[in-house]
């Protein structure tokens with residue numbers, strides 16, 4: 001089980017951040033500051049934008065530090 005402080009979920013996706021890979025290009029915080037916040041903890045606020053926009057931004061991360069996957073649907 002992941003208990004990493006760099007794992008963030010909403011009800012659709014889970015976002016992970018790997019600090020060792022981040023090259024601090026600042027692209028995420030500059031382009032989507034409602035979600036990627038540099039001065040607040042927790043620094044990723046998935047409530048700040050729509051999931052599709054968050055995914056779009058994660059794909060722009062030049063280092064691969066930000067990743068996401070879709071949450072598994074709960075079995076019924």
Ligand code: SF4
Pocket residue numbers: 021022023024025026027028029060061062063064065066
């Ligand atoms: S876009 Fe990626 S490499 Fe740039 S600051 Fe954000 S996490 Fe780090």
